[in-house]
Amino acid sequence: MNKYIPMLCLAAVLMAGCSSNTPQQIAESGENSSPFPAVIEPHNPEQAEDSGDVVVLLGEMRxxxxxxxxxxxxxxxxxxxxxxxxxxxxxxxxxxxxxYDGRVIQTTYDNSRDMYGSDETEKTNTCKGIGTTKDKPWRTFYILTGCEKENIFSIPSS
Structure with a gap:
C-alpha cells in the first residue's frame, strides 16, 4: 500500500499542473499568450471581420x-x-x-498599428461594466464604466 502513495501524489501534481487558465488568470499573469486569435497583419477590416472581431468602420458596426x-x-x-x-x-x-470574468471587464487597448498611434506597449484597464452616453441628441455610444484608469473605449450603438 505504501508504495502507491508516491505515485498517487505524482499523479495529483501532474493533473493540477495541466489545468487550464481562465481568461482572468491569463490577463493577470502578463503572459504574451492571448485568448483571442492572432492578429493577421495588416489587419484590414475584412481580415478583422473574418477573425470574429467586432469591426467599427466609419460609424458602421460589423x-x-x-x-x-x-x-x-x-x-x-x-x-x-x-x-x-x-x-x-x-x-x-x-x-x-x-x-469579462463575471465580475469585471479586463481591457487591453492597442493603437500601435495606427500611424498616429503610440509606440508604447498595450494599455490595460479594469472596468465594472458597460453603459451608454450621448454625444449629441441623435448619437449614442457604448462606453466602459467604473474604470480604474481613464476610459478610452467608445463605440457607436447604432
Whole structure:
C-alpha cells in the first residue's frame, strides 16, 4: 500500500499542473499568450471581420451579433470576451480586447498599428461594466464604466 502513495501524489501534481487558465488568470499573469486569435497583419477590416472581431468602420458596426451576445453575457454575469477593432478615418486599426470574468471587464487597448498611434506597449484597464452616453441628441455610444484608469473605449450603438 505504501508504495502507491508516491505515485498517487505524482499523479495529483501532474493533473493540477495541466489545468487550464481562465481568461482572468491569463490577463493577470502578463503572459504574451492571448485568448483571442492572432492578429493577421495588416489587419484590414475584412481580415478583422473574418477573425470574429467586432469591426467599427466609419460609424458602421460589423459582427454586431457578437457585440450583442457579449452585452447579454455581461448583463447575466456570464464570462465572455470580445475583440473590437475600430478604424480611424485614415484606416488605422485600433484594437480593444475585452475579457469579462463575471465580475469585471479586463481591457487591453492597442493603437500601435495606427500611424498616429503610440509606440508604447498595450494599455490595460479594469472596468465594472458597460453603459451608454450621448454625444449629441441623435448619437449614442457604448462606453466602459467604473474604470480604474481613464476610459478610452467608445463605440457607436447604432
Amino acid at each position: 459582427n454586431r451579433d457578437t457585440w450583442k451576445n457579449f452585452m447579454k453575457n455581461v448583463k447575466r454575469h456570464q464570462p465572455d470576451q470580445v475583440r473590437v477593432t475600430t478604424y480611424t478615418i485614415e484606416g488605422g486599426p485600433i484594437i480593444h480586447e475585452l475579457i
